[in-house]
Amino acid sequence: MTTAGGVCRGVRTGARTGIRTRATALAAVLALALAGCSSTGGKRAEEERERAGGRAAVDTPRWTFAMVTHSGDGDTYWDIVRSGAEQAAVKDNVEFVYSHDKEAGRQAQLVQAAIDRKVDGLIVTLAKPEAMEAVVREAVKAGIPVVTINSGQDESADLGALAHIGQDESVAGEAVGQELNERGHDKALCVVHEQGNVGHEERCDGVREAFDGEVENLYVDGTNMPSVESSVEAELQSDRDVDTVVTLGAPFAATAAKAVKRAGGGAEVNTFDLNAQVAAGLRDGTIGFAVDQQPYLQGYEAVDLLWLHRYNGNMLGGGRPVLTGPQLVTGDDAADLEKYTERGTR
Amino acid sequence: MTATPAALAEDAAERGPVARRLPARPELGAVVGAAAVLVFFALAADGFLRPAGLGTVLYAASTIGIMAVPVALLMIGGEFDLSAGVMVTSSALVSSMFSYQMTANTWVGVAVSLPVTLAIGFFNGWTLTRTRLPSFIITLGTFLMLTGLNLGLTKLIGGTVSTRAIGDMEGFDSARAVFASDITVGGFQLRITIVWWLALVAAATWILLRTRAGNWIFATGGNAEAARAVGVPVDRVRIGLYTGVALAAWISGQHLLFSYDVVQSGEGVGNELIYIAAAVIGGCLLTGGYGSAAGAAVGALIFGMTSKGIVYAQWDPSWFKFFLGAMLLLATLLNAWIRKRAEASS
Numbered sequence: 001m002t003t004a005g006g007v008c009r010g011v012r013t014g015a016r017t018g019i020r021t022r023a024t025a026l027a028a029v030l031a032l033a034l035a036g037c038s039s040t041g042g043k044r045a046e047e048e049r050e051r052a053g054g055r056a057a058v059d060t061p062r063w064t065f066a067m068v069t070h071s072g073d074g075d076t077y078w079d080i081v082r083s084g085a086e087q088a089a090v091k092d093n094v095e096f097v098y099s100h101d102k103e104a105g106r107q108a109q110l111v112q113a114a115i116d117r118k119v120d121g122l123i124v125t126l127a128k129p130e131a132m133e134a135v136v137r138e139a140v141k142a143g144i145p146v147v148t149i150n151s152g153q154d155e156s157a158d159l160g161a162l163a164h165i166g167q168d169e170s171v172a173g174e175a176v177g178q179e180l181n182e183r184g185h186d187k188a189l190c191v192v193h194e195q196g197n198v199g200h201e202e203r204c205d206g207v208r209e210a211f212d213g214e215v216e217n218l219y220v221d222g223t224n225m226p227s228v229e230s231s232v233e234a235e236l237q238s239d240r241d242v243d244t245v246v247t248l249g250a251p252f253a254a255t256a257a258k259a260v261k262r263a264g265g266g267a268e269v270n271t272f273d274l275n276a277q278v279a280a281g282l283r284d285g286t287i288g289f290a291v292d293q294q295p296y297l298q299g300y301e302a303v304d305l306l307w308l309h310r311y312n313g314n315m316l317g318g319g320r321p322v323l324t325g326p327q328l329v330t331g332d333d334a335a336d337l338e339k340y341t342e343r344g345t346r
Numbered sequence: 347m348t349a350t351p352a353a354l355a356e357d358a359a360e361r362g363p364v365a366r367r368l369p370a371r372p373e374l375g376a377v378v379g380a381a382a383v384l385v386f387f388a389l390a391a392d393g394f395l396r397p398a399g400l401g402t403v404l405y406a407a408s409t410i411g412i413m414a415v416p417v418a419l420l421m422i423g424g425e426f427d428l429s430a431g432v433m434v435t436s437s438a439l440v441s442s443m444f445s446y447q448m449t450a451n452t453w454v455g456v457a458v459s460l461p462v463t464l465a466i467g468f469f470n471g472w473t474l475t476r477t478r479l480p481s482f483i484i485t486l487g488t489f490l491m492l493t494g495l496n497l498g499l500t501k502l503i504g505g506t507v508s509t510r511a512i513g514d515m516e517g518f519d520s521a522r523a524v525f526a527s528d529i530t531v532g533g534f535q536l537r538i539t540i541v542w543w544l545a546l547v548a549a550a551t552w553i554l555l556r557t558r559a560g561n562w563i564f565a566t567g568g569n570a571e572a573a574r575a576v577g578v579p580v581d582r583v584r585i586g587l588y589t590g591v592a593l594a595a596w597i598s599g600q601h602l603l604f605s606y607d608v609v610q611s612g613e614g615v616g617n618e619l620i621y622i623a624a625a626v627i628g629g630c631l632l633t634g635g636y637g638s639a640a641g642a643a644v645g646a647l648i649f650g651m652t653s654k655g656i657v658y659a660q661w662d663p664s665w666f667k668f669f670l671g672a673m674l675l676l677a678t679l680l681n682a683w684i685r686k687r688a689e690a691s692s
Contacts, residue, residue: 043449
C-alpha cells in the first residue's frame with residue numbers, strides 16, 4: 001500500500017525537478033501508468049494545497065472542556081463543529097474532550113460522566129431538552145460553567161446555561177422561504193431525512209411561513225442514499241408543479257440534484273448547511289443557494305467563550321442566543337467556500 | 347444426498363400434473379403479492395405505471411435486490427448475515443479512500459476493494475464454521491465492528507467522516523459507466539444496477555437448481571448434520587455463501603461510490619434487515635433449506651414498489667413507515683397462505 005503511494009506521489013515530483021530528457025518524462029509516465037496512478041485529484045492534489053496548523057497562543061492553565069452532542073455516528077455536520085472546537089482548544093491551551101450520542105438518555109449519561117470527571121467547562125446540545133434538564137442543572141450546581149450550542153435556545157437560560165450559540169431553525173427556514181420568493185418559485189419540496197427530528201420540522205415550517213408558494217414535505221431514509229435519490233425522483237415525477245427542492249442536510253443536496261436531472265423538469269435544488277459537494281454544486285450551478293449555520297463557529301465560539309469566561313469572566317449574548325446563522329451563500333461565494341469545505345472547516 | 351430439491355421435484359412429478367405442481371415453487375406467493383402491490387399502486391398512484399416511474403421503481407428494487415439475492419442463498423443455507431448492510435459502505439470506503447490516499451487510478455481502488463470485501467465475508471464464514479456460534483451473534487459482531495471501523499478509519503485517514511470527492515480522478519468515468527450508469531433499452535432509460543441485479547438472479551438460480559453446489563446449499567440449510575453425513579462439505583458451503591454476500595456487497599459498494607462520488611461513513615446501518623425481509627417475502631424460510639433467488643428478487647421488487655409507490659400516491663408522509671410495514675406484512679401473509687394451500691393440495 002505505502003509503496004504504491006510513494007510511487008504515485010514520488011514519481012511526479014521527480015519528473016518535475018529533473019527536466020533533463022524526454023526519456024525520463026516518458027519513463028515517469030510509464031511508471032505512473034504501470035502503478036495505476038491518477039494524474040488528477042486525490043491525495044497529491046490535496047497535499048499540493050497548503051494547510052493551516054496551530055499551537056497554543058496563551059499560557060493559561062490547561063483547563064479541560066467537555067463537549068457532548070446529540071450527533072449520530074458519522075455525521076458530517078458535527079464533524080465540522082468538532083474541528084472548530086478543537087481548533088479553539090489548541091489556541092486556548094485547552095484539553096478538549098468530545099463525546100456524542102443521538103439518543104437523549106445516553107447523551108445525558110455522557111454529560112454525567114463529564115461532571116464526574118470535574119471538567120472545567122461543559123458544552124452541550126439540547127436537542128431533547130426534557131431529557132437533558134436534570135443533568136444540566138446538576139452541572140450548574142456543581143459549579144461547572146455550561147454553554148449550550150446548536151439546539152435548545154429556548155431552554156438554555158432556564159437550565160442555568162451561561163449562553164447559547166446556534167441558529168434559530170425557524171429563522172433559517174424563513175430565510176430560505178424569502179430567498180425562494182425572490183427567485184420566483186411556486187412550489188417547494190422539503191426533503192426531511194430524519195423523521196421526527198424537531199429541528200427539521202422547524203426548518204420546513206419556517207420555509208412554509210415565509211414562502212408565498214406551496215411547501216410539501218417528503219420523508220426519506222437518510223442512511224440509504226440510493227433510496228433518497230429514488231424517492232425524490234418519484235416525487236418529482238408524480239408532482240410536476242414542484243419547481244424547487246430544499247434539502248435539510250448538505251449530503252442530500254447533491255443527491256437531490258441528481259434526482260432532479262433524472263426526473264427532468266429542471267427544479268432548482270437549494271439546501272441547508274454546507275459541504276464540499278454543495279460548494280462544488282454552487283459553483284457549477286446544480287445547486288442554487290445554501291443556508292449555512294456555520295457549524296465551525298458553533299464549536300469554536302463555545303470553547304473560546306468558556307475560555308474567556310474562565311480567564312476573564314466574560315460572557316456573550318446578554319442572556320439571549322448568539323446566532324451563527326443563517327448565512328446565505330450562492331455561486332458567487334463558491335470559490336472561497338470550496339477551499340474551506342475541502343479542509344473540513346465550513 | 348436424498349433430500350435435494352431435484353429429488354423432491356421428482357417426487358412431485360410422480361404425484362401430479364404441472365398445474366398442480368406449480369404452486370410449490372417458493373417464489374409463487376411473492377409473485378402474487380407483487381402483482382397485488384403493482385395493481386394497487388397502479389390504481390392508487392398517478393405516474394406509477396409511466397415508463398419513468400417504473401424505471402425509478404426498478405432502480406429502487408435493484409439496489410435492494412443485488413444484496414437480497416446472495417442473502418437469500420445464505421438463508422437457504424441456513425444462516426444470517428447482519429453485517430451485509432454496512433459491508434456495502436465498507437467496500438465503497440475502501441475503494442474510495444485507497445484511490446484518493448494513494449492518488450491511484452480509481453480502478454486500482456475498485457480492485458483493492460474486492461479482496462478486502464471478500465475477506466470480510468470469508469471472516470464471517472470462517473468464524474462461523476470454526477466457533478459453531480450462531481451466525482446471528484457472529485455477524486452481529488462483524489456488523490458492529492464494521493460500523494465502528496467505517497467511522498473510525500474514515501476519520502483517521504481522511505480527517506472527516508465522509509470521503510473526499512474522487513470524481514476528478516482518472517478512471518472515474520469508466521468505472522461509473524460500469525457501476526452507476528444509465529442504459530437505454532428500447533427507448534427506456536434504465537439503470538445499470540438493474541443489469542447487475544438480473545445477472546445475479548440468473549447466476550444464483552443456475553447455481554441453486556443446476557449445480558452440485560446448489561444441492562449442497564439446500565442440504566446444508568435443511569439439515570446440516572445429515573448433509574455432512576452424506577459427504578456435503580458443509581463448512582466450505584457456508585464460507586462460500588458468506589463470500590457470495592461479500593461479492594454482492596462489493597458491487598453495491600462500487601455503485602454507491604460511483605453514483606455519489608463521496609461516501610458517508612455512517613451509511614448502510616439498517617439495510618441488512620431490508621435484505622433479509624426481501625428474501626423472506628420472496629419465500630425463504632427463516633429456518634433455512636427452502637427458498638429461491640428469483641423469490642428474493644421479487645421480494646426486492648415488492649420493497650421497491652411499496653417504498654416508491656407511497657411517494658407516487660402522495661400519502662401523508664407521517665404515516666410512511668406504517669404503510670410500508672403493513673404492506674410488507676400483508677405480502678408475507680399472502681405468501682405464507684399460498685404456500686400452505688399449495689402444500690395442502692399437493
